[in-house]
Amino acid sequence: MKRVVIYISDHGFGHAARTIGLVRQLKQQNYEIIIKNSNAYNFLKFHLPLHKIIKFKTDVGPVSNIFSEHPDYEKTFSLYNNWINNEQKWLDKETQFFKNRMPDLIISDISPIGIRLANKLHVPSITIANFTWIDILENFPYHKYHDQILDWLYASFEMTDLAIQLPLHMKLQGLKKIKNSSLLSRKISMSKNIILKKLKITNEPITVYSGKNNLKLNLILNNKNTKIIHVYPNHIEINNKKIKNSIEIQNIISSSKLVIAKPGYSILSECINSRCPILTIPRKNYLEDKILCKYGKKLGISNELVLNDSQIIDLTNFSSKKLSMKINENEIQKIENLPSTEYLISEFLSK
DSSP, rough: OOOEEEEEESSHHHHHHHHHHHHHGGGGGGEEEEEEESSHHHOOOOOOTTTTEEEEOOOOOOOOOOTTTSOOOHHEEEHHHHHHHTTHHHHHHHHHTSSSSSEEEEEEOHHHHHHHHHHHHHHOEEESSSSHHHHTTTTOOTTTTHHHHHHHHHHHTOOOOOEOOOSSOOOOOTOOOOEEEOOOOOOOOOOHHHHHHTTTTOOOOOOOOOOTSOOOOOOEOOOOTTEEEEEEOOEEEEETTTEESSSSHHHHHOOOSSSOOOOOOHHHHHHHTTOOOEEEEEOOHHHHHHHHHHHHHHHHSEEEOOTTTOEEEEEETTTTTTTOOOOOOOHHHHHHHHHHHHHHHHHHHHH
16 A cells, blocks of 8 residues: 655645545555645644544745735744755754655655755655645745745745646746646535525525634625535534534535635635635735636636625625626636546556
């Protein structure tokens, strides 16, 4: 049995969400899978109960949120500098962890530690990405640590043996030996009727995905019977009533008439899979959000929403204007016809 170790970026939950989809696909190949992450540890444990999840800090990322005029550049570069300065410490710790049995493959999404560890252990590595941290940080204003951090990131990403480029991608700077794959996301596992029954509602809801931003929107609707679901990392609220939730977000999306969320690869890909329109609230002066919004418009699945200070969104006139999106099935089919990430990984391991 081949041993596959996955290092998931600790930045947000999107990388973890799509890794859940990947692990469920790889399960068919009978691999031993070990996952390392700290930020989404409980989320991963809940959704992958049969797999070994180890709490280990794997990455740092830009400090930003949808309410800021721009990311916190100073804090971002300071975190990265401290992270890099501890490289030898975390490499030694991981080397010790694998001293009795080496992995057959290390997958990184998109934690540089996984790539650097694979290089040190002489183990093959694959990086799964729709962006690299170089794509993000090179656009930040100059900082005293700017050049040395980017040099370290270039050196890290260039070490990987195969880069799997996901759709909705940026430049993927630093990565070489690139192959394209179809969307990587969690698959829908329930019918719409079952989902609505479990949620105890009768009509398609509007879903607001808050992530870790504590985004609480006040929506003005024409149809008072439309339920509004706010999805948080550990629970959901239906019309402001907090309930425990065991339904995964991709299933809730598949039963929704509309999603409102910060643009992210995972939420956008799950909306594409369900052909569910999404209104995105991009972070200001953050290039990844700009690129994702551009792809969403091209595919006819999303439009941007400007959030005001009151966080009140009037949707009474949106149905005839903003929501009259024409889904571009031809472009989506091109993406869906690409080989899957699981296939590319299995092909790589079989050589």
